[in-house]
Amino acid sequence: MPLKIELKPGERLLIGGASIRNGPRRSSFVIETVTTFLRGGDIILESEADTACKRLYLTLTVLYLAEPTPEAEDLFVRQANALMAAAPSMAPYLRDIHDRLAEGERYRALKRCRDLIQYEQSLADRLASPGEPEP
Incomplete structure (x- = not known):
């Protein structure tokens, strides 16, 4: 079934390995x-991947957009293990991401990693304000 996509002016779209940026006007096209x-x-650009969870997201992006390679899968495992060692409270997120990958649901793994990035930010916020009580 064809999928119609509308892009805002300047919006970026990655299709497979191709990066597309819309021009100055809103446009639409159909993926057939x-x-x-x-x-x-x-999309998180490599230059924006300034945290461990964002770097994990980049790895998952590669696994989603390209045919997964053993190297990319190994990198995911190493990154996930390092995150779990540094912050064991991330384990439920990492387990969910791993389970999604194992089921072939790579986009859902990416979405769950967005939740992990938010959690990572909440941990950083708490560390920046140690005197405040937890919500």
Whole structure:
């Protein structure tokens, strides 16, 4: 079934390995074949991956957009293990991400990693304000 996508001016879209950026006007197009893609809001650039969870998200992006390689899968495992060692409270998120990958649901793994990035930010916020009680 074809999928119609509308892009805002300047919005980015990744389709497979191709990066597309819309021009100055809103535009729409139709994807007629089954393929993987990410819209602008789901894309984290390498230069923006300034935390461990964002770097994990980049690895998951590679696993989602490209055919998974043993190297990318090994990198995911190493990153996940390092995160779990540093912050054991991240284990439920990492387990969910791993389970999604094992089930072949790579986009859902990406979405769960967005939750992990938010959790990582909440931990950083708490460390920055140690005197405040937890919500």
